[in-house]
Amino acid sequence: MLMRMIRQNNSWICKLSQKKGMFDTVVTIFSVLFLVFVFIVFVFLFKMSAKHREGAIDSDFSSLNTELMLKTYLKSPAYDLDRNNPKDLTPSVGEDRLTNADLVSWTCSNNVKEPNYKALKSSVNNFFDNVYSDDWEMWILYSNQNIKRKSFGHGAGLDSIWTDIKKGINRLYTAAGFAGIGNVAGGMQGAVSSLSLISAPYRKNGFGSQLIPCQDGTLAAVMFYSHVAYVEVKLLK
Amino acid sequence: MLNNKRGGVGEILEHFPKILLTIAVMAGIFLLVGYYTSLTINIKPVEVEVLFNRIMYSPNSIMYMDNVTGRVHPGIINLDNFTDETLDRAINYSYERHLAAKLDLYGSDRRKLVSTTYLNKVLYERLEPLAVSGQKGAGSADIKTRANPVIYRKDGVNYPGFLKISIIIPN
Numbered sequence: 531m532l533m534r535m536i537r538q539n540n541s542w543i544c545k546l547s548q549k550k551g552m553f554d555t556v557v558t559i560f561s562v563l564f565l566v567f568v569f570i571v572f573v574f575l576f577k578m579s580a581k582h583r584e585g586a587i588d589s590d591f592s593s594l595n596t597e598l599m600l601k602t603y604l605k606s607p608a609y610d611l612d613r614n615n616p617k618d619l620t621p622s623v624g625e626d627r628l629t630n631a632d633l634v635s636w637t638c639s640n641n642v643k644e645p646n647y648k649a650l651k652s653s654v655n656n657f658f659d660n661v662y663s664d665d666w667e668m669w670i671l672y673s674n675q676n677i678k679r680k681s682f683g684h685g686a687g688l689d690s691i692w693t694d695i696k697k698g699i700n701r702l703y704t705a706a707g708f709a710g711i712g713n714v715a716g717g718m719q720g721a722v723s724s725l726s727l728i729s730a731p732y733r734k735n736g737f738g739s740q741l742i743p744c745q746d747g748t749l750a751a752v753m754f755y756s757h758v759a760y761v762e763v764k765l766l767k
Numbered sequence: 768m769l770n771n772k773r774g775g776v777g778e779i780l781e782h783f784p785k786i787l788l789t790i791a792v793m794a795g796i797f798l799l800v801g802y803y804t805s806l807t808i809n810i811k812p813v814e815v816e817v818l819f820n821r822i823m824y825s826p827n828s829i830m831y832m833d834n835v836t837g838r839v840h841p842g843i844i845n846l847d848n849f850t851d852e853t854l855d856r857a858i859n860y861s862y863e864r865h866l867a868a869k870l871d872l873y874g875s876d877r878r879k880l881v882s883t884t885y886l887n888k889v890l891y892e893r894l895e896p897l898a899v900s901g902q903k904g905a906g907s908a909d910i911k912t913r914a915n916p917v918i919y920r921k922d923g924v925n926y927p928g929f930l931k932i933s934i935i936i937p938n
Binding site: 554557561564565568569572573575576577579580581583584585594598599601602603605606607625626627629657660661 | 778782786789790793794797800801804805806807808809820823840841842843915916917918923924925926927
């Protein structure tokens with residue numbers, strides 16, 4: 531609205547421009563109506579797009595499927611026994627057929643030339659190459675720090691997980707050191723290492739971890755990683 | 768008078784960028800909200816996952832259970848329990864139109880079919896042709912298939928094998 535001051539009969543009169551004011555009011559009303567219209571159009575479009583979009587609940591249960599796969603591997607009868615001729619170290623225990631868990635338990639050493647280790651290596655590669663082709667990686671770690679880690683498979687999926695495990699080991703050593711039981715030269719070292727293997731980050735998707743007792747009472751942790759948890763169905767056709 | 772008109776048009780032109788900005792902001796808000804919002808949720812993947820885990824972990828289902836300790840061995844199928852009756856008894860609903868499944872157990876060579884069993888067989892056989900052909904609609908169903916290496920236990924001996932599970936989810 532335009533306001534003008536006009537001098538008339540020796541006095542100042544304030545005159546408002548009515549026409550301009552009405553025009554502005556109409557423009558304002560139409561602007562508001564236009565905005566409301568745009569708002570309604572957006573609501574309509576929003577409802578339409580949301581109606582046709584379907585959300586799915588994430589159904590990956592962390593590492594459950596990989597754990598199942600790893601357990602199945604460990605319980606499975608070992609492959610290629612005739613060729614590698616492994617030695618049964620506990621003939622009076624368990625069933626006649628050697629399982630992969632048996633082979634893991636009997637190879638808690640650095641000797642990679644013994645028949646049991648050769649059988650283990652052959653069995654691991656047979657089982658997981660059949661299932662995953664080259665998308666898998668498996669490590670065996672030992673609570674006995676004198677035994678080197680054993681690595682199988684392809685890729686580097688476990689590297690990032692190993693970083694987490696190492697952090698856990700360092701934290702446990704620090705805590706044990708404060709408690710006066712984690713002296714590296716002391717007898718508690720094995721216990722601290724065992725604890726660190728148990729506390730592996732088992733919830734990470736695609737990662738599986740199982741503990742197997744060695745014959746000398748220490749622990750071996752079998753760690754497994756794959757991007758997929760299932761066999762390709764086409765393999766069965 | 769001419770000046771007045773010019774002033775009015777000028778004021779409209781002055782407001783024009785503000786109106787455009789308002790519309791752009793509104794559009795942005797709606798697009799963002801719309802992008803992260805859905806009015807329908809598909810729970811079929813969860814249904815499949817839950818059924819799969821019930822089959823693999825239930826003590827009264829097809830998996831081998833140590834009778835002395837009561838411990839279930841997930842991944843070890845007791846071939847004596849690999850029957851329609853066992854599955855129907857383990858996973859039972861008060862209505863017929865629930866999940867149905869077909870379990871094919873293969874040998875380690877992946878070709879020899881050792882055994883086949885069904886959960887809710889009547890519905891499976893009724894809906895399988897519709898699901899496989901990809902028919903849509905309330906009367907049809909979706910089919911999800913997955914396979915896992917397993918061990919099957921026959922006469923007290925463990926054998927390696929593969930279990931293929933085809934699950935039908937009615938629409």
